[in-house]
Amino acid sequence: MLRIRGHHLLCILGFRGEGYDSAFVENMGRVAYAIQSQPDLRLTVCDSCDDICGGCPHARNNTCRKHHGAAAATRQMDCAVLSRLKLRKGETVTVNEAYQRVADRIEVEDIAHTFCTECEWRSLGFCGEGLRALKEGKFFDTAEEAGSGLGRF
Numbered sequence: 001m002l003r004i005r006g007h008h009l010l011c012i013l014g015f016r017g018e019g020y021d022s023a024f025v026e027n028m029g030r031v032a033y034a035i036q037s038q039p040d041l042r043l044t045v046c047d048s049c050d051d052i053c054g055g056c057p058h059a060r061n062n063t064c065r066k067h068h069g070a071a072a073a074t075r076q077m078d079c080a081v082l083s084r085l086k087l088r089k090g091e092t093v094t095v096n097e098a099y100q101r102v103a104d105r106i107e108v109e110d111i112a113h114t115f116c117t118e119c120e121w122r123s124l125g126f127c128g129e130g131l132r133a134l135k136e137g138k139f140f141d142t143a144e145e146a147g148s149g150l151g152r153f
Contacts, residue, residue: 001029001042001092003050006078006085009102010111011052012036013130013139020057027055036140039096045087047078073083074119081106081115103134 005013015032019025020119031052034041053059058066064074082089093101106115108128116122132140 001044002034003046004031004035004052004098005046005048005050005074006081006087007074007080007115007141008052009045009085009098010106010115010127011121012091013102013134014124014127016124016126018121023119024055024057028052029067035095039094039140041095043095043098044090044092045082045098047075047082047089072150077115084110084115099134099139100129106131108132 011028012032012035015028016027017025019028035043049059049062049064053064056064058064058070064070079089085098085104086105087093087098087101108131111127111131112122116127121127130139
């Protein structure tokens, strides 16, 4: 079972082997691979530090310390995503169920205009590409590339 914060369900769609440092990229690659290769894996959704944050240089004492106000802003983003997906903090779902909800309830425009307005990675467009692939049924075909940190599409 993995703990995943709400907005990281979207970040995983766009992961391309880039990140804050090599430890973060390696950890994110492991989590992305697990999610993409195990549709029955159980996820507990949350609005605080999760298994991806475990490799982040900005996570301290289970809180995002990237900048002043980061913890509150990130939690707000998590709650907005979880609300759209009709998931409650602490709820456990399978990868398949979580990403079916993402495909059904989130549009590419939502990434830029609703959920990820302040994200430094948003302008790369990777998450939108990943969401398109998910909606086309191609996202889970790319698990090996996710684990290696290579570009996927």
